Amino acid sequence: MSQVKEYSVEEKLFSLITLQKVNSKLDGIQILKGELPIEVSDLEDEIAGLHARQQRIEEEINGMQQFINDKNQTIKDAGELIKKYEKQSENVKNNREFEAINKEMEMQSLEIKLAEKHIKDATEDIGEKGKQLELAKKAVATKETNLKAKKSELEKIIEETDKEEKHYTKMADDAREKVDERLLISYDRIRKNYRNGLAVVPVERDSCGGCYNAIPPQKQSDIKQRKKIIVCENCGRIIVDDELNDSVEVS
Numbered sequence: 001m002s003q004v005k006e007y008s009v010e011e012k013l014f015s016l017i018t019l020q021k022v023n024s025k026l027d028g029i030q031i032l033k034g035e036l037p038i039e040v041s042d043l044e045d046e047i048a049g050l051h052a053r054q055q056r057i058e059e060e061i062n063g064m065q066q067f068i069n070d071k072n073q074t075i076k077d078a079g080e081l082i083k084k085y086e087k088q089s090e091n092v093k094n095n096r097e098f099e100a101i102n103k104e105m106e107m108q109s110l111e112i113k114l115a116e117k118h119i120k121d122a123t124e125d126i127g128e129k130g131k132q133l134e135l136a137k138k139a140v141a142t143k144e145t146n147l148k149a150k151k152s153e154l155e156k157i158i159e160e161t162d163k164e165e166k167h168y169t170k171m172a173d174d175a176r177e178k179v180d181e182r183l184l185i186s187y188d189r190i191r192k193n194y195r196n197g198l199a200v201v202p203v204e205r206d207s208c209g210g211c212y213n214a215i216p217p218q219k220q221s222d223i224k225q226r227k228k229i230i231v232c233e234n235c236g237r238i239i240v241d242d243e244l245n246d247s248v249e250v251s
């Protein structure tokens with residue numbers, strides 16, 4: 001505490017602005033990191049879903065192929081039966097027997113026609129499924145390319161931000177040391193209250209840079225004097241003059 005008291009209000013304001021800018025940089029890194037891992041895992045889920053779909057279509061095609069094989073067997077069997085009946089019809093004993101054989105042969109011909117129709121329909125279905133399969137494969141390929149790009153982007157960001165994060169965290173610690181405890185508590189509290197994480201804002205066009213509430217001229221000149229910490233009466237953020245704010249560069 002005694003150390004902290006050595007700093008003037010202007011110096012404290014300077015440290016607060018630094019802290020704010022550093023924290024905003026760290027927030028930006030978190031946002032970058034926060035979205036990419038989700039995008040990557042979403043893509044992985046989508047690809048797994050597409051693979052499952054591809055597999056399902058392939059199984060359906062196999063099933064239909066099996067169905068066609070069965071129908072071809074039916075045609076073969078019926079053909080053999082017809083041949084057998086043809087032979088039998090050569091030595092029929094009476095008209096009744098002849099008609100009975102003829103009826104069987106007719107039934108087998110119908111069986112063949114029906115099987116041929118089923119084969120034709122199934123072949124068309126296979127063609128349709130084949131198109132779906134191609135589309136699914138293309139979709140997988142596109143997503144995989146996308147995934148690869150996102151993954152390497154994420155790795156790069158992690159690699160880069162690791163250094164930046166350490167650098168900014170150190171800067172934030174240094175800045176915090178130059179601000180007294182009470183001020184830090186309110187700084188942290190205000191930051192937590194706002195989604196954009198801004199607790200220290202400059203005057204912007206005669207208004208609070210956080211909530212755009214107008215600041216009376218007297219208060220603006222107080223802010224410019226940098227003799228005391230001034231907060232926005234509307235949003236509670238610490239307001240600094242834009243010149244001081246612009247003088248702080250964080251890199």
Ligand SMILES: [Zn+2]
Pocket residue numbers: 208209210211212213232233234235236237
């Ligand atoms: Zn405000």
